[in-house]
Amino acid sequence: MDAAMNYADAASAPANPLARLLAGVNRNVMHVVAAVAATLVVVETGVLLAGVIYRYALHDPLIWSDELASTLFIWLSMLGAVLALDRGEHMRLTAIVNKLSDKWRVWLETVAALIVCIFVLMIIHPAVDHASEQMAITTPALEIPDGLRAAALPVGAILMFLAAIARMASRSSVKQVLSAVAVVAVIGAVLWISKPALLAMGNYNLIVFFVVLIGVCVAGGIPIAFAFGTATMAYLTIATGAPMMIVVSRMDEGMSSLILLSVPLFVLLGSLLEISGLARTLIDFMAALLGHVRGGLQYVLLGAMFLVSGISGSKAADMAAIAPALFPEMKKRGSKPEELVALLSSSGAMTETIPPSLVLITIGAVCSVSITALFIGGLMPAVIATIAIGIVCWFRARREPMPDVKRASIGVIGKTLIAAIPALALPMLIRVAVIEGVATATEVATIGVAYTIVVGLVMHAFMKHLDFKRIYPMLVEAATLSGAILLIIGMATSMAWALTQSGFSAKLVSLMQGVPGGGFGFLLITIVIFIVLGSILEGIPAIVLFGPLLFPVARSLGIHDVHYAMVVILAMGIGLFAPPFGVGFYAACAIGKVSPDKVFNRVWGYLAALVVALLVVAAVPWISIGFLEH
Incomplete structure (x- = not known):
């Protein structure tokens, strides 16, 4: 596993105008994201330090400091995840991919970027719905809508989509992209057609989604976070009637502690x-x-x-x-x-x-x-x-x-x-x-x-x-x-x-x-x-x-x-x-x-x-x- 491995070692300049445009837009956007994320680290530290000083030195706790820190934290987490995706620094297994030829390695990188694109596209709408619902909740200390905090999730998903699509456009040929789309579509179709059989398997279908599917994703170099998310989405879509917003709400809960x-x-x-x-x-x-x-x-x-x-x-x-x-x-x-x-x-x-x-x-x-x-x-x-x-x-x-x-x-x-x-x-x-x-x-x-x-x-x-x-x-x-x-x-x-x-x-x-x-x-x-x-x-x-x-x-x-x-x-x-x-x-x-x-x-x-x-x-x-x- 390599937490600092680029999506494709054999990087080259974008070959067509559209790819160059996407790469340029993404580069400028990521400069802004990096600046905002760095600022959030400083502000987050300052807010928490102020809370510590008031609590222990002045004996006058700030009732709003933890609340503001929590709001800033989810934004910091999502923007940091966007940067990690753009810089190829998400944790993933590379031992298998690195043993392949350049041609196959770049193709698998294309598949990985495509999986990321599909996953974030699937969660954008549920994430927007989740943020909208949270707007009705007012935070107790700052008395602001909690949706301002939850909005980090759809914003982060959109930025991840931009990073993944720009990476794929600049690193992969049209032929590689089309073949990757075809393979992913076939796998998705097989899972969908197999829905009756999967439902009949009962809990044994967990092996298909959370062992086989995750294993294939991880072995193929897909970042582990997105391998987990893809398997969960596939399971909920095919084997249950649960709404996709559950994935987003669980993400929110897990990242907001x-x-x-x-x-x-x-x-x-x-x-x-x-x-x-x-x-x-x-x-x-x-x-x-x-x-x-x-x-x-x-x-x-x-x-x-x-x-x-x-x-x-x-x-x-x-x-x-x-x-x-x-x-x-x-x-x-x-x-x-x-x-x-x-x-x-x-x-x-x-x-x-x-x-x-x-x-x-x-x-x-x-x-x-x-x-x-x-x-x-x-x-x-x-x-x-x-x-x-x-x-x-x-x-x-x-x-x-x-x-x-x-x-x-x-x-x-x-x-x-x-x-x-x-x-x-x-x-x-x-x-x-x-x-x-x-x-x-x-x-x-x-x-x-x-x-x-x-x-x-x-x-x-x-x-x-x-x-x-x-x-x-x-x-x-x-x-x-x-x-x-x-x-x-x-x-x-x-x-x-x-x-x-x-x-x-x-x-x-x-x-x-x-x-x-x-x-x-x-x-x-x-x-x-x-x-x-x-x-x-x-x-x-x-x-x-x-x-x-x-x-x-x-x-x-x-x-x-x-x-x-x-x-x-x-x-x-x-x-x-x-x-x-x-x-x-x-x-x-x-x-x-x-x-x-x-x-x-x-x-x-x-x-x-x-x-x-x-x-x-x-x-x-x-x-x-x-x-x-x-």
Whole structure:
């Protein structure tokens, strides 16, 4: 899966006047969308910060701040999703498509763009109807029509249609478009003609829509969010009499949760950590402490990933913040590049449970689990996983020569510690504030953004290291990544609703309750399921889709929500970074500039250690829930 893969690598200039016109219009529109989305990130942060200041500093809560933030948030989510589509940054599986010839790859890209066009066309009218109905509802604090918020859905759908049609016109020939239309039309006709047979199958028709159809879409490189949406639309149209507006209303519900307001803020915070220089000061301090021991910088990499991970919302961003600062020095000391990338990849897998991971926030939102409890429960499983990888590092480091580096003096350690104190304080501030219940995840993220900006400006006054030209692209990237994540959550919420209404959830609970081995047997099945799903679907899509189905089963078997969440997240993380499909593995190889073939054999030792750590976490619930009792 690749969250930054263009729809067609073999891009060429539009071949005809109509295509050039569409490309030009789309380009100008997307410039405006990017500017609005970047502005919304700033305004959203400002509104939430004002709410925090009034609540905690002035003790005079703003009753309208959350309401305005929620309205801005759905617009930010939809515009971010539009940008992600235009830039080819929606999460999708590319492993199969990339193995094909250029001709077939471009044809599949054409089919993907066509599917997106069809889907958004189908939801535009229901989205307009939904927004119109919401106009009759007045918000309690601002006393404005709620339809102004819901209007983001049809506007976003229209802009997505423009982006997809412009992409298809500029990248594909007329012959490719016509053949893609023919194939999609045939598949649609077969499904429609098979309606009586599908209805006669009862719930077994779910396999056709939610296994076969989604599988074909994902394998063909269609963005996962649209694969979910297309399958749900097809199921509701053919197998039920439910109106299409349900898809839109479920999307609205899934993307409007106040809990998810923290997503763009943590994404922004991760970017700010990197450009402010705080991440670098952290690395310098740990290198001064451990750089002289055998394998010392490997331990520094582990520690840095433990402290920084989870804040940015993107594993690629976490790795990109750490690796360039450490890899050159590690190579100088004799470490093999492929070994470094294997370690980087596995360290990304181990840190998914560390607060304030967006995966934790997503599970809390979609599975009705306390985010505070998840933040408390996530630290010890990550410690166990870190120790497991550290043991592998120790064994492998014994074969390396001692580094020709003198132990840092107390003065150097003290100097780097002073410089690193602001960076060390931030993750501690975030985790302690949420764990102690001082503030919500969204409020802490807001405080973290303000803190990082202030500290970064103070540091810039002395070191002049900030590049202010990076701020606007950073805001656009925050909106884009947030939109890609939130659209998946919205689409998967619609899909989960369809599965629930079909009665599948109840049957799944009944089936899973009878698995051999009781609760632990169910945990073992969960581990296998989420390692596979994490590899194919990536983390958040897998959790949003299957979490609401499997968490009730876990509860019925007496498994604590937080314990189950930790098993799910660690399993998903292993799948995410396991070759041959895991996107995290290829992201680590790209960041380390090493061929995946060279890393392939070296990563398994680390992944095996993580599997052992996961089995320990699954077998010992106290690791996840022991601190919840105090």
